[in-house]
Amino acid sequence: MEASTEFSLRPLMDGFGVEMRDVDLATCGPDVHRAVVETFDRHGVMVIRDQRLSPHDQMRFTNAFGTPEENPRREYTLPDIPEIYVISNKIVDGRKIGDHQAGQGWHTDSSFLAEPVKCTMLYAMEVPDEGSDTLLADLCAAWNALPPERQAELDGLQVQHSWRALMELKKVYLAPDDNTIPDVVHPMVRAHPADGRKALWVSTGTTRGIVGMPNPQGLDLLDELVAFATQDRFVYRHKWHVGDVLIWDNRCTLHTGTPFDLSKYKRHVHRTWVRGDRPN
Ligand SMILES: [Fe+2]
Known part of the structure; x- marks a missing residue:
């Protein structure tokens, strides 16, 4: 497919994960999105650097992977887009706007459901200078x-x-x-x-x-x-930069967040989930 030649790929680890560059997810067409999904399906984890995504851009990209899943915890979803869950320790007008510390401990998302979510996408708008790494096994x-x-x-x-x-x-x-x-x-x-x-x-x-x-x-x-x-030899450690999009495949990975100094740094991330099938 011609679209697949528009971006460059680099493995994150030997045989696991891929970093994609030279793609603008906000402006590219559905053919490029499809090629990204095909690449993702073979690698377990994907990092796409240097993105600027509005919530609607992120939803359009999430839709390329399947049906977005709403989050049951409505207090931290965007008011007009319940599929976008806010992970943030920012206070706006005296109010917490997000879940300040989601997902610590090795797990795969919503494995307690009959049909756990297929993949998880995080888009980072603010990141701490140290800490808050995401680990993927x-x-x-x-x-x-x-x-x-x-x-x-x-x-x-x-x-x-x-x-x-x-x-x-x-x-x-x-x-x-x-x-x-x-x-x-x-x-x-x-x-x-x-x-x-x-x-x-x-x-x-x-x-x-x-x-x-x-x-x-x-x-x-x-x-x-x-x-x-979760031995080091199976684990990719993602160190965050502003503009990173990180997507992992819950069908073949475990992940955990790591702490950071909440009093010193701000972290602001938009998460989307894609509906999955019954595991077999
Ligand atoms: Fe999680």
């Missing part, structure tokens, strides 16, 4: 690094994910009969729909255990596998 590389006999033991296992478990972790009180989002079961090993590559799809925060395995054995195994998959 390559779950395909982690799977490929396991010996075949270990892969055979794990393939086919099912993990119980729970929104209630996450709320308990965040110390959010729920009534005992609150079943707003029922627990779901997802495969531990997930095949990517673009090319069938397998990912060791483990997580923390939402997991209750492994189906058919008593605890603490099940939770211990999940902790062991997350620790394995």
